[in-house]
Amino acid sequence: GDGHLVANCDTTSEEGVAAAAEAVARTLGACDILVNTAAVLRPGGLDTLPLAEWNAVLAVNLTGYFICAQAFGRQMRKTGRGSLIHVASIAASNAQGQSGAYSVSKAAVVMLSQQLAAEWGPHGIRSNVVSPGLVVTPMSQAFYDTPGVTERRTAVVPLRRIGAPQDMADATLFLASDRSSYVNGEEIIVDGGFARTLMSHVPRPGF
Structure with a gap:
């Protein structure tokens, strides 16, 4: 059917996530697909970063993914199938x-996904990562509102455009569907080729 349920929860709370997972199972049946996407950014240099800021980011960006995977993964193990998709970032690598x-939290997400893929694969559960590059979202909108930034960022992406949420959704849909039934423990980078431009910054006289 086309039934849906909105369940608010704090993904860093084991009790909150458990309640949400129970509500989903009760309303819609056992979970087949989990997309871990909640994230926060608390900028700052590592020399002066308060421990509370460090812990806050890891709690949401990493531990929350683990808590959600555990809670919804229990339902998947009972049915013997499932797909976990964790949103990381090109900042992971x-x-x-x-x-x-x-960056540390996103790198850890990639490893969390790989470990889940290895441990839960025998239960019919796949775990993969979508790593966005430059995307306009509510969290990044302020950067793009600054004059000149959109143009400068577009210029460094080989496809010459900034990503949209739909680009991430399309890759996520692939990993959620049976079209990717033999893809497990992988990371799909959705960044228009930006992360592969390192060598283009090296001056090469004559070229």
Whole structure:
């Protein structure tokens, strides 16, 4: 059917997530697909970053993913099938300065997904990552509202455009569907080729 349920919860709360998972199962049946996407950014240099800011980012961006995977994964194990999709970032494999624990948390998400893929694969459960590049979202909108930023960012992306949420949704849909039934433990980078441009910054006289 086309039934739906909106269940508010704090993803860093084991009790809150358990209640949401129970509500979903009661209303819609056992969970087949989990998309872990809640994230926060608390910018700052590591030399002065308060421990509370570090912990806050890890709690949402990493521990929350683990809590949700555990809670909804129990339902998947009972049915013997499921797909976990964790939203990370190209910052997972490219250190993003002045961003506090953000890059660290996203790198950990990639490893969490790989471990889930190895441990839960025998139960028919797949675990994969979607890593966005430059995307306009409510969290990043302020950057793009600054004059000149959109143009400068577009210029460094090989496809010459900034990503949209729909680009991420399309990759997520692939990983959620049976079209990716043999894809497990992988990371799909959705960034227009930006993360692969390192060598283009090297001056090469004559070329």
